[in-house]
Amino acid sequence: MSEIVRVLKTFMAYLKRPDLYPELGRKIIKNTINRGNAFKGKEKTNSWASSHAISQKEAVSKLFGFDIEPFQNEYQEILKVSEQREKECPIKMGGAGALELIYYACEFTNAQNVVETGVAYGWSSLAALLSLEKRNGTLYSSDMPYLAQDGDQYVGYVVPENLKKIWKLYRFADKESLPKIFADNQTFDVVHYDSDKSYNGRYWAYHELYKHLRKGGVFISDDIGDNSAYQDFCEKNNIVTTVVEFEGKYVGVFIK
Template identity: 80%
Template sequence: MNEITRILKTLFGYLKRPDLYPELGRKILKNTINRKNAFKGKEKTYSWASSKAVSQHEAISLLFGIENTSFRDDFKAILNDAAQKEQECPIKMGGPGALELIYYACEFTKATNAVETGVAYGWSSLASLLSLKKRNGTLYSSDMPYLGQNGDQYVGYIVPETLKNIWKLFRFADKESLPKIFSENSVFDVVHYDSDKSYNGRVWAYHELYHHLRSGGVFISDDIGDNSAYQDFCEKNNIQSTVVKFEGKFVGVFVK
């Protein structure tokens, strides 16, 4: 599919969904007037993140006091099945992130309620759900429809049916999904951000998610090197963040 076809398909997808018109307006602004903000402060934050970065396992030990990270062995069959399902999926979405970090954040907080933005195949969802299942907890997820790929039916594709009874998926942009989620549950043990990568989108969502994170809860944000939104947020709120370098990208994590 060429770029023009994809853009037209996405536009028509929006036009058929009046409930998504607010996000269409925001995307137009983001890609025109606010486009220069997308990578605001990127060089500054790359230097900052590089100077602090540790491995995923070092972060788990440092923040959660967990040395024996047996996640991959404990859930080997489930993870293998998930990888096979990803291979079979007819559309391409984002692959696995820092799964151990997400799983052990839920274990550390004994999470019963977690919220995430960004689902795609559902790798991060799977990591959270495997922990939440132990306490009959609930994962609340926000994910925009894949309007340009006919991919709606594949969101969360790798998540086993046995875990879907404790999963609530909201199919709107964050600015519509998060208020709906917070109206159902107002306090969370773990938050994981992996959606709108723009500076302005992050600043808005970080504030909202942090407000609804309990004291002692864990905040995780993927791809913090795209711009300085995460670093600026931490500095504004006097937060000492750990930075994880994972597959060439940076993940921010802290305990509130």
């Protein structure tokens, strides 16, 4: 699909969804007036992240006291089925991410309530749900529809049906989804951010999510090297964060 066709298709899909008009307005501003904002501070943060980064295995051991090896063995069959589901999916979305980091964050906090932004295939959702299922907890997810790909029906595609009973999926942009989620539940044990990649989008969401994370809870953000929003947020709030290097990208994680 050419870029022009994709943009036009996305725009037309927005027009059919009045509930998404606020996000359409923000996207227009982001891609015109604030176009350079997405990568603000990227060079600075990548230098900082590379000098602090450790492996996912080291991070899980250091922060949570777990070895990550049992995860792949314990859930081998579930993961295999989910991998096959991803291969069969007719549209392409984001990859799996640091599943063990998310799963053991939930185990460490004995999580009952987890909030995530960004779902795509649902790999991060699956990792959280596998832990939450043990305690009959709830995962609250914010995810924008994949408008250009007619992808609504495929969001969360790798999540098994039996886990969906403890999953609440809000199909709006973060600025609409998060207030709805916080109205449903005020306090969370784990936060996982993986949605709007822009500096302003991240910085706004980080503050909102942090306010609703309990003391002793775990905050995780993917792709922190996109810009300096995560580094700036941590420095402003005097947060000592761990940086995880995973498949050539950086993930930020800390315990509140």
